[in-house]
Amino acid sequence: xxxxxxxxxxxxxxxxxxxxxxxxxxxxxxxxxxxxxxxxxxxxxxxxxxxxxxxxxxxxxxxxxxxxxxxxxxxxxxxxxxxxxxxxxxxxxxxxxxxxxxxxxxxxxxxxxxxxxxxxxxxxxxxxxxxxxxxxxxxxxxxxxxxxxxxxxxxxxxxxxxxxxxxxxxxxxxxxxxxxxxxxxxxxxxxxxxxxxxxxxxxxxxxxxxxxxxxxxxxxxxxxxxxxxxxxxxxxxxxxxxxxxxxxxxxxxxxxxxxxxxxxxxxxxxxxxxxxxxxxxxxxxxxxxxxxxxxxxxxxxxxxxxxxxxxxxxxxxxxxxxxxxxxxxxxxxxxxxxxxxxxxxxxxxxxxxxxxxxxxxxxxxx
Numbered sequence: 001x002x003x004x005x006x007x008x009x010x011x012x013x014x015x016x017x018x019x020x021x022x023x024x025x026x027x028x029x030x031x032x033x034x035x036x037x038x039x040x041x042x043x044x045x046x047x048x049x050x051x052x053x054x055x056x057x058x059x060x061x062x063x064x065x066x067x068x069x070x071x072x073x074x075x076x077x078x079x080x081x082x083x084x085x086x087x088x089x090x091x092x093x094x095x096x097x098x099x100x101x102x103x104x105x106x107x108x109x110x111x112x113x114x115x116x117x118x119x120x121x122x123x124x125x126x127x128x129x130x131x132x133x134x135x136x137x138x139x140x141x142x143x144x145x146x147x148x149x150x151x152x153x154x155x156x157x158x159x160x161x162x163x164x165x166x167x168x169x170x171x172x173x174x175x176x177x178x179x180x181x182x183x184x185x186x187x188x189x190x191x192x193x194x195x196x197x198x199x200x201x202x203x204x205x206x207x208x209x210x211x212x213x214x215x216x217x218x219x220x221x222x223x224x225x226x227x228x229x230x231x232x233x234x235x236x237x238x239x240x241x242x243x244x245x246x247x248x249x250x251x252x253x254x255x256x257x258x259x260x261x262x263x264x265x266x267x268x269x270x271x272x273x274x275x276x277x278x279x280x281x282x283x284x285x286x287x288x289x290x291x292x293x294x295x296x297x298x299x300x301x302x303x304x305x306x307x308x309x310x311x312x313x314x315x316x317x318x319x320x321x322x323x324x325x326x327x328x329x330x331x332x333x334x335x336x337x338x339x340x341x342x343x344x345x346x347x348x349x350x351x352x353x354x355x356x357x358x359x360x361x362x363x364x365x366x
Contacts (some may be wrong), residue, residue, distance in 0.1 A: 001054050003038070003081050004061055006073035007205035008049040016042045016106040019049045024102065025068035026051070033064040039093045043108035050109045050204055052084060052091060079204075079211045086153040087111060087163045087204065087212055109204050112164040112236065113212055114150065114174065115219035116141065117196045118181075140180045148173035159223075161216065167239040170199050174230050175253065198222030200233040218262070221269050224319070227306035228255035233262060264290070264300055272316050279340045281313050317341070318354050325363050332359050 010019065019042040026037045036054040043049070051073070055061045058076045065071055085091045088109055096103040118137060134157065145152055145162055148169040154161040164170040174197045181195045200222070202215025210216075222231040230253065232240075237249045237256045249256060257265070271289045275281065286309060287297045301309050317339040324335045336347035336359075351359045 001034075001036075001056060002078050003052065003054050003084075004058060004076050005079045005084065005205050005211065006051050006053070006061060006065075006076040007203070008051070008071060009074050010047050010049055012047060014047075016044060016104050017102070020102050020104040022069045022071060023051070023105075026053075026064060029067050030064055032067065033060040035060055035064050038091055040105060041088065041107050041109035042105055043110055044106060046108065046110060046203075048109070048203065052079075075205050075207060077205055077209055077211065083153065083211055084204075086151055089151065111202060111204075111212065111215075112167050112170040113200055113202050113215040113219050114160070114162040114164065114170055115198045115216065115223050116160040116162065116174075116177070117158060117223045118160075118194070137181060141177050144173050144176045144180070148176070163212075166243070167201070167236055168243045171232065171236070171240050171249075171254070174199060178230060178253070195229055196223040196226075197230045198226075199231070199236055201235055201239070218266070221265055222257065225265065225269070225312075225316075226255065226257075226304050229253075231255045231257055233257050234259055261300075261304065264292075265304065267291075268301075272313065275340075276313075276317050276320055277338055277340050279342050281310070281340070283309050286313075314350060315354060318351060321347070321351065321359070322355070322362075325359060328363075332363060335359070 019040065023037060023040050026035075030037050030053075034056045038052040038054060040049060040051045051061075053061050053064075055064075061076055062072060065073060081091050088111070093103055094105065094107075118134070118141070138157070141160065142152075144150075145160075148164070149166065150162040150164050150169065150173055152160060153163055162170075162173075164173070177197065178195065198219035198221070200215050200219050202212045204211045206214045208214050208217075218233070232249070232254055234256055241248060267290050271286055275285075283294055283297065287294045290297060292300065297309055301307060301312055305312055307315065321335050321339040324330060324338065325332070329335070330338060332348070333344040336344040339347070341347035341350070348358055348360070351357075351362075355362070
């Protein structure tokens with residue numbers, strides 16, 4: 001049976017004891033609807049509660065809640081139990097104390113999401129020395145995650161997705177990894193030593209499908225599209241400085257993404273996702289879609305990515321092409337036209353200029 005997680009936005013006056021009683025009422029009637037309440041999370045500070053439920057469908061969850069206490073969830077998404085455990089640390093209720101009549105779980109589901117990208121597909125294929133560097137870096141990163149209580153949700157030889165309970169731990173972990181990365185194997189060409197870390201806070205269930213999908217998406221775009229090594233949202237900065245009264249984020253080593261920049265980045269990605277496979281890129285069309293003048297688009301893009309709009313869009317397409325070749329989804333000519341290039345020859349030139357290897361050669365290596 002599928003597993004779902006729902007979100008309840010709870011009023012200020014509702015305390016963890018109330019949520020525990022609601023969970024208890026769910027358990028009393030769950031069998032009537034073919035459901036099994038696995039556990040829940042309650043966040044008094046942010047006035048949210050999340051239930052993890054095995055159920056035949058979303059409607060059964062709504063009917064169970066309505067029968068038990070009348071509180072309808074604001075959102076329900078289907079989830080993978082392994083991802084839930086990786087992000088949140090458990091998929092069942094903690095053990096109740098011997099003298100406890102009611103299991104009260106005052107445990108927030110708020111997490112700090114880190115996306116780390118250590119290399120691109122190309123760099124993994126070059127040179128024994130680089131391979132040794134990569135192995136040592138990944139060992140060092142894993143130790144840093146463990147030390148700062150980060151839970152690795154997903155990893156490969158290119159990237160990590162990590163969940164932290166503490167903003168401070170996430171930020172300090174990023175700085176530790178950056179330092180290790182900077183001073184490891186200084187003789188290796190800096191072009192091969194690429195590190196990007198995006199950090200943003202999130203809740204497991206939002207209006208988007210997928211657990212922590214909004215936070216993961218934003219952190220990923222921060223990594224892939226911005227020029228800085230470590231990028232955090234303004235909310236991460238505020239929480240960090242609140243947790244560490246005498247500390248201030250060093251903006252020389254960490255880029256803080258302002259709220260208006262965050263909104264611009266999300267609108268930019270939406271535009272690029274709609275137009276990356278079209279050869280008719282038009283800056284005027286981009287400015288109209290994003291609600292900014294051409295000069296504003298140019299200035300904002302340069303500030304975020306360090307690239308002019310035409311270069312940014314070309315490299316966005318090349319990144320898509322890199323992924324398609326890696327997944328072996330078509331030959332080089334097909335991928336060139338699929339990603340908005342009018343000529344396979346021009347595509348090959350741009351690809352080589354960007355990645356230092358012809359796409360045909362790369363296709364042979366993957």
